[in-house]
Amino acid sequence: MPLFLLNLNKLNMRFLTYTFLFIFTQVLFAQQDFNSAQTQLDNLSNQSSGLSIGGYAEITYNNVDGSDTAAELDVQRLVMLFAYKFDDRTQFVTEIEYEHVQEVFVEQAFLNYSISDGVNLRGGLMLVPMGIINEYHEPTTFNGVERPSLDGKVVPTTWREIGFGVSGRLNSASVRYQAYLMTGSASHLNDAYVLRGSDGLRKGRQKGARSVGSDVNFAAKVEYYGTPGLKLGASAYLGNTQTDRPDLDSTQVGLSMFGLDYRYTRGRFSSRGQYITSTLSDTEEYNTAGSKDLGSAMQGFYVEGAYNLLPANKKQKLDAFVRYENFDTHADTAGSLAVNDAYHRDEFTYGFSYHLANGAVFKADYQSKGTAVEGADRVGQFNMGIGVFF
């Protein structure tokens, strides 16, 4: 417990530092406003330019059934969003993330330049548009204390890469699109083969930190929102993993990942689902050279339904939900590698999300996790969490 308090103190210190930095930058920008006639003119013609801040946070409690493991209490994520708008066309967006209090990451940092209503150019560190959660991962936007496991083991959320591309909306067709050229997950770094069978690409996430760029990858997503209450998405990610030894063929695998998703709301009922399938090429050579067990195909899906137990005209929302997931990071293997049934998993999650206000949620749920291994026991887990998004 003292350790927990100590961590909180550290967090407070960092938060104070941040607050100070923020006030300091505000003062700087304010001074610029006074010193620069051009900025003043810009502000007159455009009332909404300037600095904006936001953030989200998840504080979680996980307790696996059985007395041999202690519960974990964690400030899982604390993310500060800072964006600066130079003018109506040009914006810089950043998200700075504290994970588990002590680890600092940059989750997004990109420059957006709007050419027209429907076309924006983007460059920098951006979220890979694959499935729902990787892009919409703020705790008030999904049910369950933990993100769906499919968006962790198959889609390595929060998956972000450095690159550039184009995004936009066509309101006449109710379509949003994104297409980027980006780096990708690494498969070989510092003399080590990093990918493995249990979670595919996850150990290869480079997070934009001195990331190795041996191959250009392509990521795209199209969303349709023309039917009231329904949003449909189709995603694709194509390319090769990144290696710091491009001279060694065995250090790389090819990757094609496709996703389909939907989100539906009608009155107090809501539902969402996602299907992801991916194939990896040259895994036999990779596994042989690195003594790894990376699968040659990974796939899975989840489907979730929720019902708001409070009347629809109330500001608060109490969503009771149930989610079923089924995913397999060894959907297929190449060569002599045996399929590991423990990597074929299914999960039931049921619980509630109590939205105290728009942007603040208390969550509690129970998960039952199983595998395709014959006779294997299911493992239960109880979770609680506090989430905010502003």
Place this chain on the structure above:
Amino acid sequence: MQLFLCVFTTVVVGQTHSPSLLKKMRKAVAQNFPESQIQLRDVSGDVTFEYGQLFQVLGQNELLLGYAFLGNAPSKTDTFDYLVVFDTTFIIKNIKVLVYREDYGGEIGSKRWLRQFTGKDPNAHFDYGQNIAAISGATISVRSMTRAINSLLSDILKSPLYQ
């Protein structure tokens, strides 16, 4: 040119809007009327509008064709500009998002979603999640637009322009 001067004069006196926004507004208003030339006259002095300015849409010989409202409402971290076009009896003909400035919530610009508001008179009331469909990932902007339209309609009910 006459139209441009008319609008420009109006906004210098009233709120500050960028020329590109006003150009967009004029173009979008004109699409709702068959007349080849229209004028916009600021009439929001008669009643205070919470979210923006109301204009009369005038044809030849100052014939009243309808009304246009240029509003600005909050999205998640920014604001967006929208246009509501009415006929002469304040029935909503069309709504359009003119400028949406952030990625989150831009779905409210969907023509099909905005169609939920059209054809209604100022006595109508819109409820998020009931007669206005939610959009996943755009909750804040959906609520904001719904609130802005409700506020506009209730302001119009109070206006001497509405009988």
